[in-house]
Amino acid sequence: MADMETVTMADDGDFSKDLTGGTSMADAYGHSSILCDVLVIGAGFCGITAIHRFRKLGMKVKCFESGSGFGGVWHFNTYPGARVDSEVPFYQLNIPEVWQSWTFSERFPGGPELQRYFEHVDKTLNLSKDVIFEARVVDCSWGESELLWTVKTRQGHQAQAKYLVICTGLLHYTFTPDFPGLERYNGELYHAGAWDGQYSVKGKRVAIVGAGSTGVQITQEIGKQADQTTVFVRRPSYCLPMHQRQLTVEEQSQLRPYYPALFKAGRQSHAGFPSERPQHGMFETSAKERTQLLERLWEVGGAAFALNGYNDVIFDPNANKVAYDFWASKVRRRLKDPEKRKIMAPDKAPYYFGTKRIPLEYDYYEVLDQPNVSIHDLRSAPFKTFLEDGIVTADGKLRTFDTVILATGFDSHTGSLTHMGLRNKDGTDLKDEWKEGVHTYLGLTISGYPNMFMGFAPQAPTALSNGPTCIEAQIEIVVDMVHKMELEGVRRIEAQPTAEEEWKASIDEMVKDTLFPFTNSWWNAANVPGKKAGNMLYVAGIEHYEAACRAKLDGWKGFDVHH
Numbered sequence: 001m002a003d004m005e006t007v008t009m010a011d012d013g014d015f016s017k018d019l020t021g022g023t024s025m026a027d028a029y030g031h032s033s034i035l036c037d038v039l040v041i042g043a044g045f046c047g048i049t050a051i052h053r054f055r056k057l058g059m060k061v062k063c064f065e066s067g068s069g070f071g072g073v074w075h076f077n078t079y080p081g082a083r084v085d086s087e088v089p090f091y092q093l094n095i096p097e098v099w100q101s102w103t104f105s106e107r108f109p110g111g112p113e114l115q116r117y118f119e120h121v122d123k124t125l126n127l128s129k130d131v132i133f134e135a136r137v138v139d140c141s142w143g144e145s146e147l148l149w150t151v152k153t154r155q156g157h158q159a160q161a162k163y164l165v166i167c168t169g170l171l172h173y174t175f176t177p178d179f180p181g182l183e184r185y186n187g188e189l190y191h192a193g194a195w196d197g198q199y200s201v202k203g204k205r206v207a208i209v210g211a212g213s214t215g216v217q218i219t220q221e222i223g224k225q226a227d228q229t230t231v232f233v234r235r236p237s238y239c240l241p242m243h244q245r246q247l248t249v250e251e252q253s254q255l256r257p258y259y260p261a262l263f264k265a266g267r268q269s270h271a272g273f274p275s276e277r278p279q280h281g282m283f284e285t286s287a288k289e290r291t292q293l294l295e296r297l298w299e300v301g302g303a304a305f306a307l308n309g310y311n312d313v314i315f316d317p318n319a320n321k322v323a324y325d326f327w328a329s330k331v332r333r334r335l336k337d338p339e340k341r342k343i344m345a346p347d348k349a350p351y352y353f354g355t356k357r358i359p360l361e362y363d364y365y366e367v368l369d370q371p372n373v374s375i376h377d378l379r380s381a382p383f384k385t386f387l388e389d390g391i392v393t394a395d396g397k398l399r400t401f402d403t404v405i406l407a408t409g410f411d412s413h414t415g416s417l418t419h420m421g422l423r424n425k426d427g428t429d430l431k432d433e434w435k436e437g438v439h440t441y442l443g444l445t446i447s448g449y450p451n452m453f454m455g456f457a458p459q460a461p462t463a464l465s466n467g468p469t470c471i472e473a474q475i476e477i478v479v480d481m482v483h484k485m486e487l488e489g490v491r492r493i494e495a496q497p498t499a500e501e502e503w504k505a506s507i508d509e510m511v512k513d514t515l516f517p518f519t520n521s522w523w524n525a526a527n528v529p530g531k532k533a534g535n536m537l538y539v540a541g542i543e544h545y546e547a548a549c550r551a552k553l554d555g556w557k558g559f560d561v562h563h
């Protein structure tokens, strides 16, 4: 439980121009109520970006964060093997004070290094004084008479703000499927998104449920430590080789002068990684050239094979098949066990290549191939029931386990937003509103929610892009909107429902000719039963997205504006 003492009006520093008075009032219970210009919820990459950029505007900013530290996903996902799959230098904030004084040690940094990075960010930007930790928001309501949001936390904090900026994460609210009998299991049970950092699997028989990005990372580490590991796979990931390597301080010092250019190029790219992309399709080149390019991209490692290949892989089933077959031939060579090969890299692709998040790996397939690691295919025999000490599958097999690890992902995109008591101006919870389907305007705001903005939320490039790049593009737009409101004396803006319909139509149009709609995944919210699946993403990339949003600012297109 949080300590109520944390609700203090910490010194407000030199960010003094404050529009709402910036005072603190005690409520009937003696808790102080915070009054600020901008209230940010969440302190991961997105919340930090918002705090920093609104401060620069001279506004008084406060932040509620449910965790006990900065970092968001990197604060919570402390499972063994947690690692970034965006390459240095792109997975960091484009804030010169911060990047000038920081070096990473690996091309793809691990979770603990990311945590140290966030401590560095905090120190450099003096963030802590404006963040209230262990403050889980459970109630947000708009007051039309005073034009303020009132926000309350489970721990009893309260704040009022003119602008509400929600940075609660795409992958925060963990998802546990309704497995039969799970409540009966009384061994060690963990969800990867809420890991107990102290737990060791040495000498244990471990079940890992899931083979998505997290399942891959966990299997790669746990499979080396546990006595016996069984991986339950519903659908294999198409992992690409990470080609991890150490980075020296010198090479980063040499590259650092180019960071501004690289970050800028990231913003002007599709996925946030500047890259050269062939301007032609798979079959417009000779078979020999094709193989040469694919081999070269494979050697580069990381996401190169997925991002820098031919431009029709995600549109043309035949081009997609070439990519899959190339991938599968590489992977099959690393799996000696024919049964394992059949599950992890089957002859026929179980779904189109690149339509589900592609994890990076270093020795995932070698670990899977170990005799003390077995793979169970849930497509041929689903779970029948969990028992007190094990799992029975539909083929009648009973396996006993000391530990079950659920790498079953998140109630992605909407989970955070629909579990925070966020109510529209008429008092309806977003949870109920979005049962009929998600609606946003620009992926940044919602009709019925005046002066409220979101970052890294549905209907934006999010999951298909490098997190920080997408977040910075979005938050800069939000900051510019608020700045424009202040300059023009606008007191209240609200998205129009018709503008939301147009936005949805435009993003659905983008995905229409691609192969994405054929694959159910968390990318389209189809991983949670009962949740209305649909396209959650702006697939045309960051550069187009930013231009599309900015085009609406001039003349406030799609907004109702009150002076």
Ligand SMILES: Cc1cc2nc3c(=O)[nH]c(=O)nc-3n(C[C@H](O)[C@H](O)[C@H](O)COP(=O)(O)OP(=O)(O)OC[C@H]3O[C@@H](n4cnc5c(N)ncnc54)[C@H](O)[C@@H]3O)c2cc1C
Pocket (backbone or CB within 6 Å): 041, 042, 043, 044, 045, 046, 047, 064, 065, 066, 067, 071, 072, 073, 074, 075, 077, 082, 083, 084, 085, 086, 091, 135, 136, 137, 138, 167, 168, 169, 170, 171, 172, 214, 416, 419, 420, 455, 456, 465, 466, 467, 468, 471
């Ligand atoms: C294991 C893992 C690895 C990833 N690796 C990559 C990668 O390599 N590259 C990449 O581009 N992306 C990656 N991602 C995606 C990741 O979501 C983004 O990169 C980025 O971290 C998102 O930052 P955020 O601030 O938007 O959200 P988050 O980091 O999720 O932060 C949201 C914060 O909001 C807080 N919050 C939520 N609800 C409430 C509430 N009601 N009250 C108060 N606080 C609340 C949470 O506690 C959390 O701290 C990864 C995600 C995961 C889970």
Ligand SMILES: *[C@@H]1O[C@H](CO)[C@@H](O)[C@H](O)[C@H]1NC(C)=O
Pocket (backbone or CB within 6 Å): 124, 125, 126
């Ligand atoms: C942070 O605070 C320290 C002293 O408390 C100060 O020297 C420093 O300039 C501040 N940094 C920023 C970015 O405000």
Ligand SMILES: *[C@@H]1O[C@H](CO)[C@@H](O)[C@H](O)[C@H]1NC(C)=O
Pocket (backbone or CB within 6 Å): 224, 225, 226, 227, 228, 370, 371, 372
């Ligand atoms: C599991 O098998 C691998 C490969 O055979 C071996 O190196 C490792 O020591 C084994 N692990 C345990 C804990 O027995």
